[in-house]
Amino acid sequence: MSMTSLQERVVALFKTALQSVAPGSTQAVVLDKPRQADHGDFASTLALQLAKSLQRPPRELAQALLQALPTSPLIEKVELAGPGFINVYLTAAAKQGVVHDVLSQPQWGAVNLGHQRHIQVEFVSSNPTGPLHVGHGRGAAFGASLCNILAKAGYRVQREYYVNDAGRQMDILALSTWLRYLDLFGSKIPFPPNGYQGDYVAAMAVQLRAALGDSLKRTDMEACAGAPGAILDAAPEDAGAATQNEMHMDRLISNAKSLLGADYAAMHQLVLKEQLADCRADLEEFGVVFDEWFSEQSLFDSGAVAAVVAQLDAGGHLYLQDGARWFRSSAFGDEKDRVVQRENGLFTYFASDIAYHLHKFKRGFSAIVDVWGADHHGYIPRVKAALTALGQDAERLVVPLVQFVSLYRHGEKAQMSTRKGQFVTLRELRTEVGRDAARFFYVLRKSDQHLDFDLDLALSESNDNPVFYVQYAHARICSVLGKWGGDRAVLAHADLSSLATPTEFALMQMLREYPELIESAAREYAPHMVAFYVRELAATLHSYYNAEQFLVADEALKLARLALIAAVASVIKDGLTLLGVGAPNAMHRESIDESV
Template identity: 40%
Template sequence: MNLKAGLLEALKKAVEKSGIVDEVPEIKIETPKDKANGDFSSNVAMTLTKQARKNPRDIASAIVENLDHSAANVKSVDIAGPGFINFYMDESSVTQIVPQVLELGEAYGRSNPDGKQKVLVEFVSANPTGDLHIGHARNASVGDTLSNILDFAGYDVEREYYINDAGNQIDNLALSIDARYLEALGQELIMPEDGYMGKDIKAIGEKLAEENPELIETTKEDRIQMFRKLGVDYEMEKLRKDLADFNVHFDNWFSETSLYENKEVEAALRVMTGNGYTYEAEGALWLRTTDFSDDKDRVLRKSDGSYTYLMPDVAYHYDKVERGYDKLINIFGADHHGYINRLKGSLGALGKDPEMLEIKIMQMVRLIENGEEVKMSKRTGKAVTLRELIDTIGVDACRYFLAMRSSDSHLDFDMDLAKSESNDNPVYYAQYAHARICSILRQAEEKGHEVAGDADVSIIDHEQALDLIKKMAAFPNVIKGAAEHRATHRVTTYIQELASTFHKFYNAEKVLGEDDHKTRAYLLMIEAVRQTLQNALNLVGVSAPEKM
């Protein structure tokens, strides 16, 4: 039983039965901040005023008169203010969610709709030229959490990392390795203008010099070709390990080079030209993205015959579309904001619906330590890496903190707070709620109590206990909303609310009391809460410890 879904269905039927409108629009139900305004509230009467041409309070009265209270699990209803309808739920129906949560277990909150929408989520996709930094870490946390939520909400999800293993940055990587290789063999260091100075590049060059000194006799072109692949393989192996240690795993690792090898760049170009969206000017080939709300047309092929960076990206999305996904979700860094319309426009030029592509822009992260912004690593003097965050703060705190704010807002990551073992630390607070429930269950077992499915949960009537059950019952709707709005922070917000509601109950009522019937009912209830909390934490990629 989903209380909110059941009420929504009953409310739709009441509007239909009242006959006040010919067609029932979307109805929204909210949970009031003030419990005096009911368990749920709807402004449906006010939204129907224009359509029904009646006073909203009169509309609300007509809806309430036609509401099936038993089908909606409603105990009482009142009409407030200009026409809000407040619903007070039947408490015996509220408690019935407990055995249902226990029966579903790890599947509680999961949806299994018919005809799953096939979604490809591309995220991180950092150039394989150095370490992942804090910005990539936020991208990884949000991308993986969103993928988990979409999967839980019933979408058919695949995760993809686009490997930028072609282009100037990889040429510079190979040239940088070659410079370090020659330096290790005693020659003067001559780095390319945009070379990579990282110590890992130096290490690759030294290792190659030690193991393959004879390569100095080959042509520079042959060495560069070899070092290009070696460099990408080395960097990608490191990136894969860092991401795996961050509990982020991809279904597909897509190589940019494969687009050229499989002639997909030329294929995409032929399609756009055939559709009439390319033209030549100033010796270059242009894409008419202004036909799709871009602020100017974009060059695809320069006058010297080389492709711009946009062309392989267009070919990559052409490949995505051809693989048969219903929705493409890209999670980009803050510097890609101007890229949205031109990439959507390229889909239109390919003859596809630009709206099948969603682009989420991740805003910047500021690391804060001792009240001051940390811009550089103390160890390396460069940007703080994902590996350093894992080693100093831990995966759980990193993933939780990076996912708990809306991705379109800037994030201040308080490193001191993330490391603290206090209730001020949101991830510690949530995990402690889970551990505390586990501790109570262990104590119950030691005292001879068992979590038995035949306990009568309908006897639960304590205010804080009912609040806790209602919060637990909201979980499926939270998942649905987080998936629809691509909002990972809705899940972390829910985790905090559920943990807080549990702690309030714990401080107000004794679970292991003298009344055996109530104790058994409470044990079932807190086990259901524990399961819900674990399910929610799993979505964020955070552990649910049994002891702390």
């Protein structure tokens, strides 16, 4: 059996016809999949596309192409339709062959879009300052599914998490933990409103005390020395209060650093390690694993950040203004210039991000994919500007954006704030609705669309979760094959000529299109296409299940039908696996009810 797809073989026939009608033509030959069954299995718009350049009526061209098309055992008939469409009808045998293909090729659907090139996908990359929430979950589900799809499309994929362990946010977390620690010894310091207020901070304070005893204890007066004091009940729009609170926080942090010395670093390390371990475990339980956890701090430690700034400076891309060092990003398409080194001498997050991306590019990937939250979209031009200034091909960087998740509870939108600890965590979501439902739900809409996550629906173990529908289709097939009890290896050689109902042809067509679906989903970074595909395949299977009996007396018909549904089960399982969703062999309503 040739690995060349049915579609490619038909395209070859059209190319022959094209050279006969228009010798030397470079017109690309592409076949469409008609939406309507009575428009055939494939449709060509070749004549419509050629009409203008050849100065001939499209229908006349279509007639010529039709007559020049070589005869083939694949083709039942060819028709001219409408303004110049050419509709191709395949023979039953050509359509039935896909069942053998699926059953004999465990990797059915794999394509060679990537040519085994290396590609890196960075995703999640949440600040390790607290538990992942349901918004991060979407990035995790999207990124992990995308990686699986890219791998099936012939790429070698490296999954990376960028750890922002170097910034002020980590200091705020460490300081927040210290304040909770001091609380344990009777401190009366009011907790600042811009600190991290989640319960996990207090839990880390207890750990801190267990690890280091009272060695970090200081008086309230020492801890707050020189701080302006926090404004606890400031309105959100009060800019003056916000500024004072930030100044207060900065003073508390610098106090802690000078009071604790080396112990501050130890505390910083402890909270970082704790948060990373929690994050990693959370993601692993979600079926999301990374090959590399890349430390931002390591870029400072190795001197890479200073080096990349020096390189930009040497290239004449930097200038000094108001005491800060600016990158002339507006010269490379950004809307304004950006600071890389602050007035106080510290490098900005942007500076380390430039170093990070340069490091990525030097690692030799054919493409770099950054999965970002859509709120970061304005950040893309400056990163690409920096890469261009450094002599890199910024086109190698692709940034799919994932829109935020809006939570709805009791019909009302729930506000989320990591700082205030008012959020639903990914872990809570997984616990309530299960990994499968959460993974599937997340990729059931395009990533650049807002996702309204109805907690009441998701938390209610409702049957509305479409994942059950797909899993049920798989389980039904397993049930039938189990009842049959025969050797499945026999099915790969079954005579398929008795498969002839419209539903059977619909199923075979969907199986045939699976490789094209993988290629499209990979090219467009669109895991939702896989989710929609498996749902539709399941729907067709359910329809088939209700319309026909599989375990019939006619042995040839029985084996043909079993071969078909076995192939369907294989593809459903493959698609669900790409999305990180399980494909159980059995589902029982009773067991669900008992688990509630």
